[in-house]
Amino acid sequence: MMKFTINAISVVIAMSANIALASPWHMVEKRSKQADEPVRARAYNIFEVEPDFLENLRLGQTVITLPLPDGKMVQYELEAYSVLPPALAAKYPDIMTYKGHEVGTPSNTGRFDISPRGFNGMFMHAGEQIFVDIQRNGTYAVYYKKDAHSMNGKNIKEIIEKSELKKKLAYKTEAARNEASYSKPELTQYSIAFSTTGSYTRFFGGQAQALASLTTLTNRLNEVYERDLGVRFVLADGNDNIIFENPVDDPFVNGKYPKFKNISTINAVVQREKLNSNDLGYFDIGHVVTQSEKDEGDAQLGSLCDKIDSYASYRSNAATGNKNPVGDAFFIDFVAHEIGHQFGADHTYNANKGQRESSMAWEPGSGSSIMAYAGLMGEQNVQLNSEAYFHSKSIEEMLKHINDREEQASNGSIKIEGVPSVLAAFPSSRCGTAIPNQNGDNQAPEITDVPAEHVIPKGVAFSLSGKGNDVDGDTLTYTWEQVDLGDATTSGDQLSSGRLATGPLYRYAAPTTSPVRHFPSLATQLKGEAEKGDVWVNVPRTLNFRLVARDGKGGGAYGETSVEVVDTGAQTFKIEPASDQRMLVGSPTTVNWQVAGTDRHPVNCQRVDISYSNDEGKSWQPLVNGVNNNGAHEVTIPANAGSAVRLKLACSDNIFYAITPKLATKSSDTPAPQPESNGGGGGGGSTGLFALLGLGIAALLRRREIMSY
Numbered sequence: 001m002m003k004f005t006i007n008a009i010s011v012v013i014a015m016s017a018n019i020a021l022a023s024p025w026h027m028v029e030k031r032s033k034q035a036d037e038p039v040r041a042r043a044y045n046i047f048e049v050e051p052d053f054l055e056n057l058r059l060g061q062t063v064i065t066l067p068l069p070d071g072k073m074v075q076y077e078l079e080a081y082s083v084l085p086p087a088l089a090a091k092y093p094d095i096m097t098y099k100g101h102e103v104g105t106p107s108n109t110g111r112f113d114i115s116p117r118g119f120n121g122m123f124m125h126a127g128e129q130i131f132v133d134i135q136r137n138g139t140y141a142v143y144y145k146k147d148a149h150s151m152n153g154k155n156i157k158e159i160i161e162k163s164e165l166k167k168k169l170a171y172k173t174e175a176a177r178n179e180a181s182y183s184k185p186e187l188t189q190y191s192i193a194f195s196t197t198g199s200y201t202r203f204f205g206g207q208a209q210a211l212a213s214l215t216t217l218t219n220r221l222n223e224v225y226e227r228d229l230g231v232r233f234v235l236a237d238g239n240d241n242i243i244f245e246n247p248v249d250d251p252f253v254n255g256k257y258p259k260f261k262n263i264s265t266i267n268a269v270v271q272r273e274k275l276n277s278n279d280l281g282y283f284d285i286g287h288v289v290t291q292s293e294k295d296e297g298d299a300q301l302g303s304l305c306d307k308i309d310s311y312a313s314y315r316s317n318a319a320t321g322n323k324n325p326v327g328d329a330f331f332i333d334f335v336a337h338e339i340g341h342q343f344g345a346d347h348t349y350n351a352n353k354g355q356r357e358s359s360m361a362w363e364p365g366s367g368s369s370i371m372a373y374a375g376l377m378g379e380q381n382v383q384l385n386s387e388a389y390f391h392s393k394s395i396e397e398m399l400k401h402i403n404d405r406e407e408q409a410s411n412g413s414i415k416i417e418g419v420p421s422v423l424a425a426f427p428s429s430r431c432g433t434a435i436p437n438q439n440g441d442n443q444a445p446e447i448t449d450v451p452a453e454h455v456i457p458k459g460v461a462f463s464l465s466g467k468g469n470d471v472d473g474d475t476l477t478y479t480w481e482q483v484d485l486g487d488a489t490t491s492g493d494q495l496s497s498g499r500l501a502t503g504p505l506y507r508y509a510a511p512t513t514s515p516v517r518h519f520p521s522l523a524t525q526l527k528g529e530a531e532k533g534d535v536w537v538n539v540p541r542t543l544n545f546r547l548v549a550r551d552g553k554g555g556g557a558y559g560e561t562s563v564e565v566v567d568t569g570a571q572t573f574k575i576e577p578a579s580d581q582r583m584l585v586g587s588p589t590t591v592n593w594q595v596a597g598t599d600r601h602p603v604n605c606q607r608v609d610i611s612y613s614n615d616e617g618k619s620w621q622p623l624v625n626g627v628n629n630n631g632a633h634e635v636t637i638p639a640n641a642g643s644a645v646r647l648k649l650a651c652s653d654n655i656f657y658a659i660t661p662k663l664a665t666k667s668s669d670t671p672a673p674q675p676e677s678n679g680g681g682g683g684g685g686s687t688g689l690f691a692l693l694g695l696g697i698a699a700l701l702r703r704r705e706i707m708s709y
Helices: 002-022 051-058 086-091 165-169 172-176 198-204 207-229 263-276 328-342 392-410 420-425 492-497 522-527 685-707
Strands: 025-031 044-049 063-067 073-081 096-102 105-115 118-125 128-134 140-144 156-161 187-196 231-235 285-291 295-300 318-322 433-435 446-449 454-457 461-465 467-469 477-482 516-519 541-550 556-566 574-576 582-584 588-594 607-613 621-628 632-636 644-651 656-659 663-666
Touching (some): 025 063, 051 063, 051 105, 051 118, 063 128, 105 207, 187 263, 198 207, 198 285, 207 328, 207 392, 295 328, 318 328, 392 477, 392 556, 446 541, 446 556, 454 656, 461 556, 574 644, 588 644, 621 632
Parallel strands (some): 187 231, 187 285, 285 318, 454 556, 582 663
Antiparallel strands (some): 025 044, 044 140, 063 073, 096 105, 105 118, 118 128, 128 140, 187 433, 295 318, 446 467, 461 516, 477 541, 541 556, 574 588, 588 632, 607 644, 644 656, 644 663
């Protein structure tokens, strides 16, 4: 038996080694300092890939190996699809795009493309977003999104042209509040015309390379818009004819249109002219991207499928520029944001800067979703890069606008004038094209359970959990979003104080497969110090929350609840550790806590549960459940609980709780702690590991002696 066990372990190790050796990716350099200009990351590793990798993709390989920043590998299953229309795809056969999911974990998805430039990948693994970016020398930079350069400290010039649209959309938020689900049985495909300035094209090395970069950009946009809205983009026919190669004589900088100060308005004229001359095919939405020294964004709100007349294409009035127009900081924080404006979405941040929209200021400080201003609000930044997701309120805005445009298209009120060639080929009523799903009509998920309204004391942590279901069997992801409007914030201190009486306190968090969220986050609770947008509520107020479920195919659902925070007195509901900050294990000990008026109206918490964790909150082991909330109870923590624990005190029939700091354990015969020398216990990890290995080897040898008789 022992021989079999050792042989089996040897086989596993050998297989692992063979898998590593068989990988087409090889790390050639580690970089931990600030990257060269083409890489948007503070820390990354450089890989090379074998030539067969790209060739096998072109030949139809569907399962590929991808590198992780730490040198490990993961497998993804791919599905080919095209963001180029048939004529462009035939003209540029070396450009191919894919979407995919991690083998064994379908909720982890990604987008990939190959072109004469090489391979690009953006995918999820183990809760982290990872990028594989081609470099100019043919190598690849692999990094986590958390290591990507932020826009912190940058000044972005953004112009949102609202004209009459904002008046038309003013009622939409209330109109959509009571909707419980949303879904489109089919994807809607929109033709997008991307102009490029000469500086953008030169940055990538020419027309074909710029088209490849637009392919990467469009593919990345599709990951977001298809998942959140059921929308897919494909480049317009003739899009290569609006890729301008010379920065000196492109139409955006040479004074050809002196009446216009912004390249977005110039683009409206340029794309209309190219459409009229048949150099550019019909499109539903237009945009121009540029490489510029200053970060800039410009969009006409709601310009999707806007009118085209003999003067301009108003659906083309949008632009995005950046010094380094690659990577997610450009694709998501800039381009996806500006296109979001074109789909009717306004800003969602609540900081008192820039173009805050009070009716949509759902996120604290800078905010963190696509339509917020992550990294651009100085001391009011709650994070430095956007999450690649739309807030549910932004989704409401955009779906409302999409539906309005579809209705206008059906009754012929979208005007196309002054372009005879287009009118001959396309009716003026067109806005997007329905694409049937391969697996039949997509059904919207549903929220099957949200917590009832609760009253909790101020100064405590709480958690919200719910349930969802999808009749199609799609893997659902969830977010809990706070949905409260209020006064704009003016400082970073307000965001971490927990004392805002109105407006949002909690940042938007990216969806996960768990329908549970802790407020503040478990990481903040363990640290014991509030973060901006992640706080203990220290003032009486009402908090409104929304559980949002996504099916990954444009379908979603939500359910809402509220939490009433009240002041129960000067004390805070919490455990009071022993004076030496140590917990007795292996013997009965009394846990004391501050009831803090929680046993009285309006909280009425009569019973509590006490549990412990020895793995920093990853799991909790019950000690007692449903005991009287009277401030003291005897428990016995197991003797094998470890060297340190945390205790959790939770109201049995409510959502609030309190966690202690980390407490060293002691037994009844443990001597009093002595002063540490040489800096305490640092540096002991290796010794502990080898000690455990030694014990394991000794046990195996002993087992072999017993069994070999």
